[in-house]
Amino acid sequence: MAxxxxxxxxxxxxxxxxxxxxxxxxxxxxxxxxxxxEKLSEYVADGELDAEYICVESEHSAMSAxxxxxxxxxxxxxxxxxxxxxLMHEVLTIPASSRLPMVAAICNRALSGPLSVWxxxxxxxxxxxxxxxxxxAENGQDVHDxxxxxxxxxxxxxxxxxxxxxxxxxxxxxxxxxIIIMDQEDVDKxxxxxxxxxxLDPHYPxxxxxxxxxxxxxxxxxxxxxxxxxxxxxxxxxxxEYGDLFGRYYNPVETYMADDAETILVTMGSFSETATxxxxxxxxxxxxxGLIRVRLWRPFPFEELRDAVKSVDSLIVLDRAISYxxxxxxxxxxxxxALYQEKKRPQIISFISGLGGRAIDPEHFESMILHGQEVxxxxxxxxxxxxxxxx
Amino acid sequence: xxxxxxxxxxxxxxxxxxxxxxxxxxWRSQRPEWDLAKCIKCGLCYIYCPDASIxxxxxxxxxxxxxxxxxxxxxxxxxxxxxxxxxxxxE
Numbered sequence: 345m346a347x348x349x350x351x352x353x354x355x356x357x358x359x360x361x362x363x364x365x366x367x368x369x370x371x372x373x374x375x376x377x378x379x380x381x382e383k384l385s386e387y388v389a390d391g392e393l394d395a396e397y398i399c400v401e402s403e404h405s406a407m408s409a410x411x412x413x414x415x416x417x418x419x420x421x422x423x424x425x426x427x428x429x430x431l432m433h434e435v436l437t438i439p440a441s442s443r444l445p446m447v448a449a450i451c452n453r454a455l456s457g458p459l460s461v462w463x464x465x466x467x468x469x470x471x472x473x474x475x476x477x478x479x480x481a482e483n484g485q486d487v488h489d490x491x492x493x494x495x496x497x498x499x500x501x502x503x504x505x506x507x508x509x510x511x512x513x514x515x516x517x518x519x520x521x522x523i524i525i526m527d528q529e530d531v532d533k534x535x536x537x538x539x540x541x542x543x544l545d546p547h548y549p550x551x552x553x554x555x556x557x558x559x560x561x562x563x564x565x566x567x568x569x570x571x572x573x574x575x576x577x578x579x580x581x582x583x584x585e586y587g588d589l590f591g592r593y594y595n596p597v598e599t600y601m602a603d604d605a606e607t608i609l610v611t612m613g614s615f616s617e618t619a620t621x622x623x624x625x626x627x628x629x630x631x632x633x634g635l636i637r638v639r640l641w642r643p644f645p646f647e648e649l650r651d652a653v654k655s656v657d658s659l660i661v662l663d664r665a666i667s668y669x670x671x672x673x674x675x676x677x678x679x680x681x682a683l684y685q686e687k688k689r690p691q692i693i694s695f696i697s698g699l700g701g702r703a704i705d706p707e708h709f710e711s712m713i714l715h716g717q718e719v720x721x722x723x724x725x726x727x728x729x730x731x732x733x734x735x
Numbered sequence: 736x737x738x739x740x741x742x743x744x745x746x747x748x749x750x751x752x753x754x755x756x757x758x759x760x761x762w763r764s765q766r767p768e769w770d771l772a773k774c775i776k777c778g779l780c781y782i783y784c785p786d787a788s789i790x791x792x793x794x795x796x797x798x799x800x801x802x803x804x805x806x807x808x809x810x811x812x813x814x815x816x817x818x819x820x821x822x823x824x825x826e
Contacts, residue, residue, distance in 0.1 A: 443745035504744065542745055551748040563739040564746045570739070 346527045346590070353484035353516050354379035356523045357423070357449050357509075360491035362393045363531040364447075367418035367538075370398040370409035374428035375461040376513035377451040381423055403428040407435035414444035414506075415552055417543035419495065421446065425513055426453030426460075429467045433474070439506040440475025441568055442552050443542065445498035446506045447491060448476075452613065453513040454700040462701020463513035465613065465664040468641075469674045475568060477507040477575060478641040482598075482614050484523040487511050490594065492531055493586050499538045500582065503575045510641070514701060516614040526590070534589055576643045596645030597652050598637045601627060605634025607717055608653055608690075610661040612638045612675055615704050619662075622709035633713055638675065646682050653683070658691040660716030663728075664698045672728045691720040694728035708732060755803070759786070763806030765821040771796055773818035780810035780819060 351359075357380045361369070369388070371381045387393035396413075400406045403424050413420045424432055429450060439446060452468050454460040468478075477497060481487045487509065494507040511517055544550070556564055580596065587593030600620055602608055611619050616637040626633045636652050638645070653659060663673020671677050672694035680692050693716045698704045704712075712731055719729075743749060767780075780797050781789045788804035789797050797810075811819040 441746065542747055549751045551751075551754075552745065554746070554748050554754075556746065559736065560742075560746075563737060564742050566739040567742040567744075567746075571744075 346524050346530060348522050348524045350520055351484070351523050351525070352379060352518060352520045353487050353511065353523070354451075354518065355383050356484050356488040356525065357491050357511075358383035358387065359525050360488045361421050361447075362387050363526055363528055364419065364421075364492055364495045364535055366393070366395050366421045368396045368398065368410070368413035368420045369422065370400050370406045370413065370420075371422045371424065372400050372403050372406050372428060374403070374425050376453060376463070376517045377423045377425040377428070377449065379517065380449055380451070384421075403432040404435060407432045407439075410446050410448075411435065411439050411442070411444055411553075414439060414446045414540075415442070415542075415544050417538060417540040419499070419538045421448070423449035423451065425451040426455060426467045429471060430455065433471065436471055436474040436476065438553060440572075441564070443504040443568075443571070444506060445504055445538070445540070447494045447498055448506065448508045449487070449491065450508050450510045451513040451517045452510055460700040461513070463515050463664075464699045464701070465674075466666070466699075468510050469665045469667070471508070472642070472674070475505070475572060476642065477503070477505050477572070477579065479507065479509050480612050480637070480639050480641055481509055481511045481516065482616050482637065483516065484519060484521045485592065486594070487516070488523055488525065489586065489590070489592055492526060492535060493582055493594070495538075496535050497575075497579050497582050499540070500578050501541075502578045504542075505572060505575060510613065512614040515703070530590065534586065573643050576640070576645065579640060579643075594639060595648070596640035597648040598639050599652050600635040600637075602634035602636050602652055602656075604632060606632040606657045607713065607720070608634045608636055608656045608659050609709070609713055609716070610636050610638065610659055610675070610679060612641070613664070615662070615664070615698055618704060618706055619709045621706035622713060625706070625710060626713060631713075644678060644682070649679065649682055650686060653690060654688070656690045658693065658717065658720035660693045660695060660713060660720075662698070662704075662712070663694065663696045666696055666699070666730070670727075676728065693719050693724075695731050696728055697731040702732060704732065758802045760788075760800075760802045760804050763804060764824055765806040765808060766801070766804070766824055767799065767806070767808070767810050767819045768822050769797060769799070770818050770820065773816045775816055775818075777815075779813050779815065783809050783813045785809060
C-alpha cells in the first residue's frame with residue numbers, strides 16, 4: 345500500500361528513483377541537489393537498489409555517462425543544480441538529439457555571480473533550448489509522482505526524449521512535508537521495463553552521435569523538433585493514466601480560481617502554492633483574481649495556456665530569472681508570444697522577483713497582484729519591473 | 736537525399752562502415768606524392784595517418800587512399816627518408 349509519511353522532498357525524489365528500479369545513476373553532488381544523490385548512493389550501497397552508481401568527477405562526465413548508459417538500454421537517472429547544470433550544458437543537447445531516454449532532477453539554483461546556492465530559475469532558463477522535455481514540480485508530492493511519471497514519458501515509444509523535473513532548490517528540495525510514497529507493486533503496474541529498440545547491440549550494430557554535414561543537419565533538427573512538439577499528447581495521456589490509477593492528476597497548465605477571473609497571476613514552481621494564499625485573500629475582498637501555473641515548460645502548452653486565459657483582462661507574469669536587457673522575464677516573453685496572435689489579448693505585465701533564494705511571502709504576492717492591476721490600468725513604460733528590491 | 740520524415744530516430748546510422756562512402760578527400764588542398772626510390776617500407780606514414788588513408792600494396796609499399804586522405808601532411812612530416820612530398824591539388 346502507498347503510505348503517507350513525513351519526509352523531505354529530496355528523499356521523495358530518491359524514493360521515486362528507487363521505485364522506478366533504475367539501472368544506472370551518474371551524478372556529482374552539488375547544493376541543493378545533494379540529498380537526492382546521497383540517499384540514492386545509500387540505497388545502492390545498502391543493497392536496497394540494484395543499480396550502478398557512477399561517482400563521476402564532474403557534471404559534464406555525469407551527463408556523458410548517462411548518454412552511454414541510456415544508449416545501452418539501461419534506465420538512467422541523474423540530478424544536478426545551478427552551476428552543475430551549466431557544466432553539464434554542453435552534453436545536454438546530445439541525448440535530446442540522439443533521443444536517449446533518461447530522467448534528471450534539477451534543483452533550481454541561482455547562477456553565479458555573485459555565488460549563490462539558493463533558488464531561482466536562472467539555471468532552468470539557461471537550459472530551455474536543449475531539447476529536453478521539462479516539467480515543473482511545486483511540492484513534495486509532485487516531485488515523487490512526476491519523477492515516476494517522467495520515466496514512463498521519457499521511455500514511451502512515441503516520446504523517447506530525456507526529461508527534466510525542475511524543483512526549487514531549498515524552498516522545495518529541503519522541505520519536509522507529508523508525502524504519499526508509492527507502493528512498489530503499483531509502480532510496477534504503471535511503469536513497464538525499459539525496452540529500447542535503438543540500443544547499442546553487437547548483433548545489430550548502429551552508430552549514434554555521428555556528425556552531420558550541412559546537407560543533413562537541418563533535416564535532423566526538424567525531425568527532432570516535430571517529435572518533441574508531438575510528445576505533448578503522450579505526456580498528457582501519461583499524466584491522465586497516473587491520475588486514473590492513483591488519484592493525483594497533473595496538467596500542462598494548472599489553474600486555480602481562474603475560470604471567472606479578471607486578473608490572472610502566472611507563476612511556475614513551488615512559489616505558486618504561496619500565491620494561492622494571496623489569491624484567496626483578494627477573492628474574499630471581492631477582487632476577481634486567479635492563478636495559473638505552467639507545469640509543462642517544454643514542449644510549451646500553447647493550446648492549454650490560450651484556453652486558460654481566453655476571457656481574462658490582464659495577466660501578471662512572475663519570473664524568477666532575468667533576461668538581462670531583454671523584453672521581459674523569460675516566462676513572460678513566451679506567454680506574450682503565445683498570445684500575440686489572439687484576437688482578444690489581455691494586458692500582460694512582467695514582474696521579476698524571488699531571485700537568489702529571496703522568499704515571496706503571501707503579502708508580497710498580494711501587493712504584487714494589486715500593483716499589477718494598477719499598471720494594467722495606467723500603463724507603464726517599463727518592459728519589466730524587478731520587485732521586492734530595496735530602493 | 737533523405738527528407739526530414741525519413742531521418743531514423745536519433746539520427747542513428749544503421750549501416751556499419753558507411754562512413755567510407757563519404758569522400759572526405761574532396762576537402763583536400765594538397766596531396767602526398769611518394770618517391771618510392773626513397774621509401775624503405777618502414778610504415779611510419781601508415782602509423783601516423785590520422786584518417787587510416789594509407790595501406791599497403793602487394794610489393795609492401797604504401798598505398799594511398801585518395802578518397803579519404805584530407806591532405807594534412809603528417810605523413811610527409813614524419814617520413815624520415817623524405818620519400819613523401821606534399822603538392823598542390825590542381826583539380
